[in-house]
Each structure stands twice: as structure tokens, then as C-alpha cells.
Amino acid sequence: MKPLRIVGQSVSRIEARAKVTGAAKYVGDMRRQNMLYGKILHSPLAHANITGIDASQARALPGVAAVITWKDLPQIPYTSCGHPYPPDTPEDTLILSPRLRYVGDPVAAVAAETREIAEAALDLITVEYEELPAYFTPEDALAEGAVELHQGLKNIAGENQYEIGNVDKAMAKADFIVEDEYRTPIVTHAPIEPHVSLAELDDQDRLVIHVANQMPSVLRQRISHALGLKIKDVRIIQAYVGGGFGGKQEPVFEPLNGALTLAARRPVMLELSREECLACTRTRHASHVRMKTGLTGEGKILAREMSIVNNTGAYASHGHNVIFNVASNFCLLYPTENLRFFGRSVYTNILIAGAMRGYGIPQYTFAMESHVDHLAKTAGMDPLEFRRKNMYKLGDPINTPHFTITTWGLPETIKKCEEVMGYREFRKQPKDRTDIRRGIGIALCNYGQSCFPHSVELSGARMMVNEDGSATLFINSSDVGQGSNTVMQQIAAEAFGIKREWIHVVSGDTDLCPFDSGAFASRQTYVTGHAVKKAALACREQILDFASKKYCVNKEQLDIEEGLLIDTQNGRRIAPLEEVTMAITYDLLTPATISHDAYHYPTDNMLTYGCTMALVEVDTKTGKVEVKKLVSAMDSGRLINPLAAMGQLNGGNIMSTGFGLSEQILINPKTGKVYNDNLLDYKIPTFADVPDIEGYFIQTDEPSSAYGNKSLGEPPNIAPAAAIRNAVLDATGVSIDQLPLTPERVLMALRKAENRHEDVAG
Numbered sequence: 001m002k003p004l005r006i007v008g009q010s011v012s013r014i015e016a017r018a019k020v021t022g023a024a025k026y027v028g029d030m031r032r033q034n035m036l037y038g039k040i041l042h043s044p045l046a047h048a049n050i051t052g053i054d055a056s057q058a059r060a061l062p063g064v065a066a067v068i069t070w071k072d073l074p075q076i077p078y079t080s081c082g083h084p085y086p087p088d089t090p091e092d093t094l095i096l097s098p099r100l101r102y103v104g105d106p107v108a109a110v111a112a113e114t115r116e117i118a119e120a121a122l123d124l125i126t127v128e129y130e131e132l133p134a135y136f137t138p139e140d141a142l143a144e145g146a147v148e149l150h151q152g153l154k155n156i157a158g159e160n161q162y163e164i165g166n167v168d169k170a171m172a173k174a175d176f177i178v179e180d181e182y183r184t185p186i187v188t189h190a191p192i193e194p195h196v197s198l199a200e201l202d203d204q205d206r207l208v209i210h211v212a213n214q215m216p217s218v219l220r221q222r223i224s225h226a227l228g229l230k231i232k233d234v235r236i237i238q239a240y241v242g243g244g245f246g247g248k249q250e251p252v253f254e255p256l257n258g259a260l261t262l263a264a265r266r267p268v269m270l271e272l273s274r275e276e277c278l279a280c281t282r283t284r285h286a287s288h289v290r291m292k293t294g295l296t297g298e299g300k301i302l303a304r305e306m307s308i309v310n311n312t313g314a315y316a317s318h319g320h321n322v323i324f325n326v327a328s329n330f331c332l333l334y335p336t337e338n339l340r341f342f343g344r345s346v347y348t349n350i351l352i353a354g355a356m357r358g359y360g361i362p363q364y365t366f367a368m369e370s371h372v373d374h375l376a377k378t379a380g381m382d383p384l385e386f387r388r389k390n391m392y393k394l395g396d397p398i399n400t401p402h403f404t405i406t407t408w409g410l411p412e413t414i415k416k417c418e419e420v421m422g423y424r425e426f427r428k429q430p431k432d433r434t435d436i437r438r439g440i441g442i443a444l445c446n447y448g449q450s451c452f453p454h455s456v457e458l459s460g461a462r463m464m465v466n467e468d469g470s471a472t473l474f475i476n477s478s479d480v481g482q483g484s485n486t487v488m489q490q491i492a493a494e495a496f497g498i499k500r501e502w503i504h505v506v507s508g509d510t511d512l513c514p515f516d517s518g519a520f521a522s523r524q525t526y527v528t529g530h531a532v533k534k535a536a537l538a539c540r541e542q543i544l545d546f547a548s549k550k551y552c553v554n555k556e557q558l559d560i561e562e563g564l565l566i567d568t569q570n571g572r573r574i575a576p577l578e579e580v581t582m583a584i585t586y587d588l589l590t591p592a593t594i595s596h597d598a599y600h601y602p603t604d605n606m607l608t609y610g611c612t613m614a615l616v617e618v619d620t621k622t623g624k625v626e627v628k629k630l631v632s633a634m635d636s637g638r639l640i641n642p643l644a645a646m647g648q649l650n651g652g653n654i655m656s657t658g659f660g661l662s663e664q665i666l667i668n669p670k671t672g673k674v675y676n677d678n679l680l681d682y683k684i685p686t687f688a689d690v691p692d693i694e695g696y697f698i699q700t701d702e703p704s705s706a707y708g709n710k711s712l713g714e715p716p717n718i719a720p721a722a723a724i725r726n727a728v729l730d731a732t733g734v735s736i737d738q739l740p741l742t743p744e745r746v747l748m749a750l751r752k753a754e755n756r757h758e759d760v761a762g
Contacts, residue, residue, distance in 0.1 A: 158320020
């Protein structure tokens with residue numbers, strides 16, 4: 001790989017000092033003169049029509065500035081899915097609706113002088129409900145005679161299927177047929193910062209909303225549409241974001257805050273409580289997956305079949321797009337000539353499932369990699385060797401269009417994990433016979449670089465060079481804590497030829513920055529990075545064109561390095577960059593600005609690869625699983641900022657550990673209310689729960705990207721849960737096909753296996 005000056009260097013984030021000193025202003029830190037506080041009245045019922053609503057007493061309460069119900073708003077349906085125009089999921093959402101579809105659906109909203117007054121006003125709103133039948137599982141929602149949650153959709157938010165080759169014919173030739181079922185739970189994003197927005201009117205009566213959201217450009221379009229406004233009448237300004245993980249990828253209650261602000265004609269701060277965030281916002285889909293595979297006696301896969309049903313909740317959100325992502329990935333890691341896929345997203349009366357880190361692939365990978373261990377056992381093969389035999393190899397045909405594999409570090413990631421974990425040595429040891437059993441599990445994964453071709457992919461960048469040779473970079477690529485602004489600064493500095501610190505980054509303002517699809521699908525460094533590089537190179541070309549004439553040097557000999565204009569043939573320093581940029585700006589005959597816009601959209605999709613191994617100890621008396629060590633290796637191409645990359649790798653492993661061991665939203669099966677709407681009962685990993693994590697990168701050089709990079713944000717969150725599950729299987733010999741692996745679930749599985757063994761022995 002070509003040596004670079006700034007790309008590939010571990011650097012501190014631009015905003016690091018501001019964050020650690022408390023100088024960084026999040027939305028919740030903002031204050032405005034005459035600012036009001038918003039509160040939401042949520043539905044107590046899972047499914048109901050509002051037959052009467054009286055807000056007169058609430059409006060009369062001193063200190064209340066505005067109360068809005070569905071009667072006060074335009075009934076314009078929109079999709080909350082955070083994908084660019086045109087909508088690719090049903091437009092089934094209203095800001096406030098007379099029909100309520102889950103416990104937590106907004107009924108009304110209040111803006112008042114204090115939070116306390118706003119809460120008191122909620123109690124003064126009287127509502128009459130006509131309760132309707134409620135369904136909390138896909139099976140109930142699809143049962144004959146079930147009431148439609150959304151007219152004409154039969155409680156199906158989306159459905160797709162395909163077959164490649166002839167699955168039935170291939171299955172008939174198989175020596176073994178293996179079938180399994182797997183279930184994953186509802187989990188939540190649980191970022192440190194709750195959902196929050198501050199909306200106000202500017203001096204031109206435009207609606208300005210300060211947000212903690214992942215995609216300002218798309219949010220502006222959704223809000224303007226829902227409120228019946230022109231896009232020009234809405235401005236979105238992204239503040240520092242205290243974590244998103246996909247839960248802030250779409251409009252949640254920002255449109256409602258916009259409506260409150262228009263009604264009150266004053267700034268409104270709408271900040272959700274932790275309980276509201278857990279019970280009323282977005283989650284990862286619960287999945288029910290069936291797998292069926294035909295094998296030869298030698299362990300070769302002949303045919304694969306998969307069906308998946310996702311519980312998308314009360315509104316579509318990202319519903320079926322998540323299944324489209326699974327459908328694409330089903331073809332990739334274990335290429336098979338004969339494939340059959342069926343996917344369905346079902347409406348139910350629970351809180352809404354949307355985008356979450358990994359976008360369906362953590363659920364799929366748990367099922368697929370658990371199933372692969374079963375296949376290996378059936379074939380009498382070591383799980384690692386079975387994967388090596390059947391996994392994709394460079395040059396294999398791909399059944400999914402628009403995916404191209406030019407860099408393939410998967411074998412090296414497996415080898416690295418195998419060596420670090422001591423896999424071979426562990427396999428030679430006798431199995432534990434004590435109450436504490438140890439096991440090693442493995443899981444592989446792959447992930448794309450964007451949503452192409454399923455959704456519009458476009459990123460813009462504007463670079464403006466100042467008179468002294470420094471620059472400002474304008475991007476609407478959202479930094480939600482992952483450090484993308486710093487990476488874009490590195491790319492711009494590398495392409496232009498100045499120090500990184502000379503570039504100021506302005507991001508997340510729809511009035512100032514070019515259009516960008518936003519922070520999702522691990523797309524930013526791959527897509528936005530190209531746009532940034534193009535803009536920086538355009539500025540560089542303008543300067544070199546001018547300098548060639550000014551200094552009478554052939555342009556091909558000129559370059560900019562560290563803020564100096566140099567002659568590459570002899571290394572001579574011709575002039576400081578400032579001398580050239582000042583001359584361009586103040587040229588008496590043809591003064592000019594040095595500012596260029598650039599855009600990029602991909603025309604293909606590459607793959608990142610990863611491998612995770614987990615070493616666990618299982619207490620067979622209590623069912624407790626302790627992860628002693630996680631080793632993860634990723635092929636994410638060339639690393640732009642290795643320090644930030646390692647943060648992503650570690651963070652993804654920790655999040656997936658929670659998915660595997662403890663996290664689940666629990667819902668009352670009779671009422672649809674979330675039981676555990678707090679961080680005491682919703683079990684995210686604490687520092688005490690974090691295992692020993694070792695992370696490694698196998699660097700390849702992806703030619704389709706700006707500087708050899710591939711996706712990194714989501715892939716580390718995919719494989720660890722499956723590896724942990726397979727390690728428990730290795731330790732105990734018991735297959736547990738549902739997450740999370742809580743002590744209760746593990747203990748029940750162990751006892752069931754013991755009873756089954758005793759029955760056979762008896």
C-alpha cells in the first residue's frame with residue numbers, strides 16, 4: 001500500500017477536549033430566552049381509537065403555552081424510515097393520530113414554562129378510548145380474523161422471497177438434512193443521551209430544530225413533509241450526539257416538537273425520560289428464523305433454505321428493509337448453488353422496531369453461525385474446518401448482484417483468532433467434567449459498505465480554502481460519536497496537502513452543508529470519504545494551475561506538502577501555500593475564491609469480513625455464562641484512524657456481548673406494556689461484565705474507496721453473540737437456540753438435556 005502522511009495515523013478526535021472538559025454542548029445543554037418544555041401524553045392502551053379528547057383544562061392551566069392533539073395537526077402520512085426519498089417503506093405514520101397502536105403511542109403534547117407544569121397539564125387532558133383487539137406476536141397478528149393495524153396491509157409490512165437453482169432437487173441428493181429454529185429478542189440501543197430536540201422559529205419564521213439525530217438532510221425532508229411545509233422552511237442543526245446506534249436514524253418525536261413549536265410560537269425543548277426512551281422509541285427487531293441445509297457426507301453444502309419473520313411493531317419504520325439486508329447476506333458468506341429465502345415483517349401492537357447497529361445481520365448471524373456448528377457436528381467435522389471448507393473463497397461466483405469482492409482478508413482473520421485464542425491447543429485438552437465447563441466458539445461475518453442498490457446513496461462535501469492556506473470543510477455526514485468528522489479531516493488533509501489541524505470541519509447543518517444521506521449502513525468513510533477527497537483535490541488543482549503560471553513551473557512537477565508548494569523533481573520549496581492562496585484571492589485582474597463542491601455515489605458494494613472467537617466458562621449448577629476472552633479480527637481495508645478503529649471494534653464486541661448474554665425488552669403479554677423500562681432491569685453490560693477483548697485488523701487495500709478503507713462501524717457488533725453461543729455449546733454439548741443466554745435459560749436447557757439423557761439411559 002502506498003505510504004500516506006495523515007491517513008493511517010492514530011489521531012485524537014477533533015472534539016475530544018471539548019467532550020472531556022464539558023465544553024461540548026449537547027442539545028440538552030442548550031437554553032433559549034422564553035424557552036418552553038415539552039411533554040408527551042402516551043397511550044395507556046396497546047390498540048385503541050380516540051373517541052373523545054378534551055384538552056381545555058390543560059390549556060387553561062397557568063404556565064401552559066400550547067396543547068396539541070391530532071385535531072390540531074395536518075393528517076399527512078409519512079414513513080419514519082430514515083432512508084432518502086422516495087420512501088421505501090409504507091407511509092403509515094402520523095405526527096398525532098386518532099388511532100393508537102402501541103402502549104406509548106403519542107396521544108397529545110404540551111409545551112409549558114416548566115417541566116413540572118407540562119407534566120401537570122398532561123393529567124388534565126381527558127381522553128375517551130375505544131379499545132381494539134391487540135396482537136403482540138406475529139402469529140397472533142397473522143391469525144385468521146385479526147383486525148388490520150393498517151388498512152389494506154393484512155398486518156404485513158413487507159414480504160419477499162427468492163430461489164436460486166433448484167433447492168428441492170439438491171436436497172434430495174443430500175446425505176444429511178439439518179433443520180433448526182432460532183429466536184432473538186427485542187433489544188434497545190440504550191445510548192447515554194436520551195432522545196432530545198430543541199425547536200425554535202428564526203427571524204424569518206422558519207422552523208429550526210437542533211437535534212441529536214443521525215441524518216439531518218433526510219430528517220429535514222421528513223419533517224417538512226409531515227408538517228406540510230416546504231423544505232426551505234425547515235433547518236436542521238445537529239449538535240453533539242451522545243450515541244445513536246441506529247435509534248436516532250429516523251424522526252422519532254422531532255416532528256411532534258416541530259408542531260408544538262409552531263403552535264406555541266416559542267422555543268420548545270423536548271427531552272424524553274429514560275423510561276420513555278426504552279418504552280416508546282425504537283428497538284432491534286425480534287426475529288424467528290428457520291434454517292434448513294442439505295449436506296454431502298464429506299461436509300459440502302448442497303442447498304440452503306431460510307425463512308425469517310420479524311416483529312416490526314406498530315409502524316413499519318425500517319421494517320422490511322432490515323429483511324432485505326438479511327436476504328442479500330444469505331447468499332454471500334457460504335456461497336451455495338441452490339438457495340431459497342423467505343422473509344416477512346409483521347405489524348404488531350408493541351413499540352416500533354427500526355434500525356439498529358448491524359441492521360438485521362446480528363440476528364441472521366446468530367442463526368446462521370449456530371446452524372453452521374450443527375452442520376459441522378452432523379458432518380463429523382471440526383467447526384473451524386467446516387467453515388474453511390464451505391466459506392466464500394476469492395473468485396467464487398456471488399449470487400447477489402451489485403456485490404463485488406476485490407479484497408478478501410477473511411482467511412487471515414480466522415488464522416489470527418485461531419492463533420491468539422490457542423484454538424488447536426484447546427481442542428487437544430480433555431473435556432471438563434467439573435461443574436465449571438470451558439468452551440471455545442467461533443463465528444464469521446461479512447457486511448457491506450452502504451445501502452446500494454436498495455436505497456439512494458449520495459454524499460456531498462464542500463471545501464473552502466482560506467486566504468492563508470487553511471480550510472473549512474462542510475459536510476452533512478453525521479458524527480454521532482464514532483469520530484467521522486476527524487476521519488474526514490484526515491482525508492481532506494491527505495488529499496489537499498496541509499496539516500490536519502489546518503482544516504476546520506462544519507457538519508450537520510442543512511443550511512450550510514451539502515446533502516448527505518447520513519450516518520447508517522457503515523457508509524460514511526466509504527461514501528462521504530470519496531466526496532471529501534474529490535473536493536480537496538479540486539481545490540488543490542486550482543491552486544496548482546495558478547502556481548504553475550505564477551512561478552513558471554510545469555504543473556506536473558508541482559505538489560503541496562505540509563502547507564508548502566514544492567517542486568517534486570528536485571524537492572525545492574517554491575513558496576509557502578499562504579503566498580499562493582493570498583495571490584489567488586487578491587489577484588487584481590482575476591480574483592477568485594478557492595472553494596469546490598463534490599459529490600459521490602457508489603455503483604457497487606464491497607464486503608468487510610470478520611471472525612470472532614469466544615472462550616467461556618459455564619457454571620452448570622447456576623447456568624451463569626462468563627465470557628473469559630473475546631478475540632475479534634476484522635478485514636476493514638486500510639484503517640484511516642487506527643485509534644478510532646479500535647474503539648469501534650471494542651465497542652461492537654461489548655454491545656454484542658450484551659445481545660448474547662443479557663439484553664432483552666420484556667413486554668407484558670396481556671397489555672403490551674414494557675416491563676423493564678429502566679436501566680436497572682434492562683441489563684446492558686457494565687464495566688464489571690466486559691470480558692478480556694483482544695482486537696486485530698487485517699489491513700487490505702480496497703481500490704474502490706477513497707484510501708483503501710472498508711466498512712467498520714457495524715461489523716464488530718455482528719459475530720460475538722453467535723461465538724459466545726457456540727462456545728456454550730462447546731462447553732456443555734447443549735444447543736441453546738434463543739438469545740439472550742441468561743442463567744435461567746441456560747440452566748433450564750442443561751436440566752432438560754440431563755432429563756432427556758436420563759430417560760434414554762433408563
